Amino acid sequence: MGAQIRVYRQKISSTTSMRKIFKAMELIATSRIGKARARVAASLPYANAITRAVSAVASQNEIDHPLVTEPEQIRRAAVLVITSDRGLAGSYSASVLKQAEGLNELLRAEGKEVKTYLVGRKAQAYFEFRGRDYARVWTGGTDAPEFATAREIGAALLEEFANDFVDGGVDEIHVVYTRFKSMVTQEPTVIRLLPLEVEEQAVTESELLPLYEFEPEAEQVLDALLPRYIESRIFAAMLQAAASELAARQRAMKSAGDNATELIKKYTRLRNTARQAEITQELSEIVAGADALNA
């Protein structure tokens, strides 16, 4: 058998097995994405209730709470970057990291120090490969985030926020994640988590917030509410990121599978051509040999 044919055969069989992997990953992503979207939807009532409560407290009291007051000078900012644990999701992690780099540059240009917090092994690998510092990393389960993880991240960030600048504390907190807009569009997004910008414009006149009584005191209520609000924002971001990751993976695996099919077709044609060329050559050698004997 000709060397050329053997090479093509090898290429065909390896591409076929790769295609099987792509197909399997595509199917897995497709089956998980529905669940991820359902979880995004399931977390909405909590997020809405908590947002409403925070704006209720904020709108009727001149709140003077460290979490909501803008510091005079912002010297250090924390950035939480949410990426995936695994690759094979197209440009998903890369575009989040690109967005984070942009934010990083912007903050530095404003004369702030940046402290980075990472979620996902991809972000960790990116930072470690470049020998860059990061404060903390959380890995595992990025495609199905747990509320406990969000709580842990929230607690860690709040602790940093409560610390003074001289003790390594931060004055503001940003989150970079991928917003799930639809199955085909996911958008890397930056939100500022702290200090809070309480959204009051969402309240229309028809649903003016009532004058609440507080139990025990407005301040204590806020003390208890704000960490929950932060946790729920982080959790929401993680859920959106998970849905985006799966959607990106499904798309990437679909096109990888299609490309593999194309390649297999191409190599099959080349193999057939090579085989035919070999047969033709053998035939002409035989004919030429017979002719030589007859002559």
Added chain:
Amino acid sequence: MAELEVEIVAADHFVWSGAAKMVKARTSDGEIGILPGHSPLLAILAAGELAIEPVSGERLAVVVDGGFFSVDDNRVVIVADNAQLGEAATAGIR
């Protein structure tokens, strides 16, 4: 008689909603009972049990481990970190 419109949500899922005659909750200051027509309130929940008396059916007990709840215009929204529907029989609140 007016009714309370109760909604219980946990961090990652919806727990229960329905009409109720009364809601009994434990705040950090002590127990509080909410009847229809209660003035707007925003309170912190202590870990423990909530009792809900639905308009029809058995009294419900919900175990929560912290959170808060708001009352306005006969609408009670209970936001718990973790909430679990318990059996009315084991509630032990009368």
